[in-house]
Amino acid sequence: MKELGMKLLELLALSLGVDRLHYKELFEDGCSVMRCNFYPSCQEPSLALGTGPHCDPTSLTILHQDQVGGLDVFADNTWQTVPPRARALVVNIGDTFTALSNGRYKSCLHRAVVNKYKERRSLAFFLCPKEDKVVRAPEDIVRRDGTKQYPDFTWSNLLEFTQNYYRADEATLHNFTKWLLSSKQQTL
Ligand SMILES: O=C(O)CCC(=O)C(=O)O
Numbered sequence: 001m002k003e004l005g006m007k008l009l010e011l012l013a014l015s016l017g018v019d020r021l022h023y024k025e026l027f028e029d030g031c032s033v034m035r036c037n038f039y040p041s042c043q044e045p046s047l048a049l050g051t052g053p054h055c056d057p058t059s060l061t062i063l064h065q066d067q068v069g070g071l072d073v074f075a076d077n078t079w080q081t082v083p084p085r086a087r088a089l090v091v092n093i094g095d096t097f098t099a100l101s102n103g104r105y106k107s108c109l110h111r112a113v114v115n116k117y118k119e120r121r122s123l124a125f126f127l128c129p130k131e132d133k134v135v136r137a138p139e140d141i142v143r144r145d146g147t148k149q150y151p152d153f154t155w156s157n158l159l160e161f162t163q164n165y166y167r168a169d170e171a172t173l174h175n176f177t178k179w180l181l182s183s184k185q186q187t188l
């Protein structure tokens with residue numbers, strides 16, 4: 001999974017017009033995690049969600065879902081089902097990669113719904129940088145864009161925010177940035 005994630009990062013770097021290996025150093029000794037999600041069937045699926053709407057705070061998510069289905073993405077102003085496909089993986093951009101691309105790649109708002117009849121499982125691999133390395137968009141991109149969209153941070157800063165202060169949703173990165181800047185100001 002990590003190898004696949006690293007290859008995807010090379011493709012993303014190329015698409016952004018930066019050196020293919022630009023993101024390698026940040027991730028090669030990173031602290032990625034794999035999570036297994038289990039969603040029991042639910043008598044009232046219209047009243048419950050398996051996982052509420054959120055963007056993954058991590059960099060890239062590589063997801064395998066079983067054949068039951070339940071993953072939705074918010075695109076074109078509406079929730080759209082991502083139908084399960086045997087032998088296919090779903091790749092999501094996460095908030096950290098949004099920052100690493102100076103906002104050019106947007107993290108993807110998604111959720112998991114439940115159903116009345118079948119339990120569901122999914123397996124998510126979250127590619128994360130090493131905790132103390134600085135997350136910063138490449139100079140090249142910032143120069144071309146004319147502004148730097150996000151302050152420098154470490155993965156451990158964002159992890160602290162999402163584990164202790166804030167439940168990930170669609171506005172995590174925005175609120176994290178505000179929190180980071182105000183906590184930096186307090187330590188001045
Ligand atoms: O189960 C799914 O399809 C989505 C899970 C998810 O969004 C997550 O683990 O972050």
Ligand SMILES: [Fe+2]
Pocket residue numbers: 054055056110
């Ligand atoms: Fe997610």
